[in-house]
Amino acid sequence: MWLLHPGFIDFVKGIWEEPVAGSPLLVLFLKLKRLRGTLRKWNREVFGNVHQQVKDAEDCVCRIEVAYDQSPNEGAKEELEEDRKILEGVLLQEEIFWKQKSRVSWLKEGDRNIKFFHSMVNIRRRQARVDKIKGADGEWICDPEGVQAEAIIVSRLVGLLSPLVEAEQGAFVKGRCIHDNISIVQEVAQDLNRKTRRGNVILKLDMAKAYDRYEGFSRQLVNRQKSCFVLGRKASLARAHMIGVVTGFPRKTLPITYLGAPLYAGRLKICFFDDMVGKIRNKVAGWKGKLLSTGGRVTLLKHVLSSIPIHVLATLIPPKAVIRRLYGIFADFLWGCSEWGKRRHWVCWRKFCRPLQEGGLGVRLLEDVGLSLRLKGLWKVFTEDSLWSEFFRAKYFRNSHVVLAGVQGVGSKVWRSTLAFKEFLLNRSKWLLGSSNISFWLGNWTGAGPLLDHVDNALQIDLDLRIKDALDEDGAWRQEILDAINSVAARDSVVLHNFAPSGRCDVLAWTPSTGGSFTTKST
Template sequence: MLLNNLNNDQGFRNFYMNKRGPIINHLCFDDDVILFSSGNRKSLKRIMRTLKTYEDVSGQLVNKHKSSVILHDKACARRIDRAKRITTMKQECFPINYLGCPLYLGRKRISTFSVTVQKILNKIRGWFFKFLSVGGKSVLIKHVLQAMPSHLLAVMQPPKTVFEIIENAFNRFLWSGSDGNKKLHWSSWDNLSYPINDGGANFRKLADISKAFTTKHWWKLRTKRYLWSLFLNTKYCSRIHPVTNKWRNGQSHNWKAMCSIKVLVENNLGWIIEKGEVAFWYDNWTDLGPLYKFLDPDSKPSKLRITDAYQNGHWNWPACGYVVSDFIKAHIERMQVVLSDKPDLPIWKITSSGKFNIESAWNFLRNSRHESNIVNALCHKAVPFKMSFMAWRVFHRKIPSNDIIISWFKLLASPNCTCCRVSQPENIDHIFFQSYVASSA
């Protein structure tokens, strides 16, 4: 409340990105606060006065040693010294880590995400000498290692190289020996990162998880009225509808990622009309997709709402601004729209309930493949992973039999089995089905 009252103070100059958007002077998360302000003397003094009032009323002190000020990288030395003197806080420069996530300006660099990568690598190094089985390693990868960057992927999209570094570490840990030495990787992480039903080892690719979270961002932008969604709509979509808006150079990386998947999301985002606040031309409320696609490519319809075109129980087609085809008119009139005071209801068509969830978004966006029913039976979730993973390796020819070693490494060695009395070529069929040990079992 004290910080919100600063907006009414004429001597306080706020920091804002767009005059038409929400005025934000602070963001809170638990006991952390980010304050936004201009760098002039009066504004900084009013902020410090407000913080002093909070200390006097609550009895809690602001830790100045853990606090810092961040200014533009081109700010003059006089302005920097003034901010440090008034706030009595140290200065920091981007990139910084805040609540486990890097805040940066400009290009996405691999070094910006080095803290998260290093935490994962250090965790893996501590497990190398634990004498873990393949099943134990898979549990640690699924439930510990892949969960460590999840909070980061929920808010931003690291470069592809960061994903490759982390996933290479996962694969190295899975195939390594108990002494931590490198061993042959019998399968790539791409082949393992499929569900059991698709013939994988039930791991997940970090890029697919990142896309699922980006889908959630677009869903919230289009269906919720949060402070974040209001800010983005004002900054990027004040004059253009989000469906037709495009990413431009200089705009944020998060907005770029959202624009890259919005077509797929919009095809599965429907609306149930109640109040009629959705866009007539751009929102998918007729199950035909956005209606602007039925117009000429050069047409630029306005953000007309359904309430503007549906008046007194009848459709006012001239108010639409463009000629609506007879096919669309007949389809809309068959819908029998009835407006009410309830908000329009968004529908996620992928789920039976119509509610959005991350699992459905991940399953929709990931690459899928069809696997043999034999693999599905062997890699059933009721079977211990150590046994199912061995069956998976056998089916995909990922074990060190003589014929595979000779073909992979071009070795000049005998392909025969050394355990049988009669010399026979050692291959997977011989080891598990035709050999003396296998037939007598």
């Protein structure tokens, strides 16, 4: 906001260039301290109250307009135009003020939605206020100083939670993702009706308190009214009765809602997504025609509406009919309504989803977003030792390397559709060697893909051979291994790797990303 004032830059430059003696860090500290004080004074005496400036500019324009209507002349017209420019400038300052207060960084200056900014500021104030907090003794602390002290303790404990809290706790711990838990339970639900001796059972526990309340059989306080159990088809009525008596939970049938996503077995139906579609429709109904211009609608669409389904898209593949319904809601919101009803959609939605340089709005297709999120999960299976990774490796890769894993007839529909892009991930990744404990034949460590693709008779080679074991005592590649590679280019790519195994871990790097880390944007 201050940057719009014509003398601001020169003022800051003059204050900053005044000499200060001391070490470099001390000079920086003293200059920042001096600048802060002078900026406060400058804001009060020079920049002034932006809201009062808007009011004064509006009053001035009103007076000039009345005078011009009574006596129109060239001088009055020029004066009116000049005052309108001043009003436009202070209105822009006020807009930026509310934008900064609301911390809505995705709206650009010029789309003046002051009511929207006001509502965002009020929401942020309500959400950010902590009126009371429960102390270690279980008593509520209500005085501001006590609340602040407890909050500081909590913030310092955040970094210590990961090694202390068990891996099954996916939320509220930095570095963990709740989508992992949802995906694991979805996989379990797909096997609910698999034939077993007495039938399968799913227990859904709703914890009243995450960390500080405990109960005998689960070690945490369970909300029995919100908890439930689900039985497979093979379970008997006697078994269902016994579980109900022991747990006190009601019996339910799939689908049920688990962590905001539908949990189901069998065929995925359109009706499972009614809650998500209704939530988006209600969100749009609260915005429509009240606060935003067309530019504001585009921004809200890209950064808010398109983000609501992500929680579900990360773990499920909605039917095409559900995606079409969402696109219809998005398009209705973007085109808006007139007094005669909905406006005509002159461009199909998929053209809007093209990149900006191709004439689109840069909105990502929901199908692409969902695939990117599922690919991120598959990447974690390749690279991490988390609850998610251990589960899927044990279920699908127990007796084979990921490179050899097939797709047909394996696992749930979500897993099969994700695993179909296995080659996409592997071809865009490369192992950065450290200890060289990865597979010589199956790991893409040369950048040319798995060396298994360049072998005539795969049955005669040891697929478990590690890279460090392919070296002789002098650190050179063993000749019989090089002879098994039928491609000159692939053999040369091996020979060019002159290295010695180190104590560092082998790291799988994502080549489309500069830092080597997998991101959904890079897909």
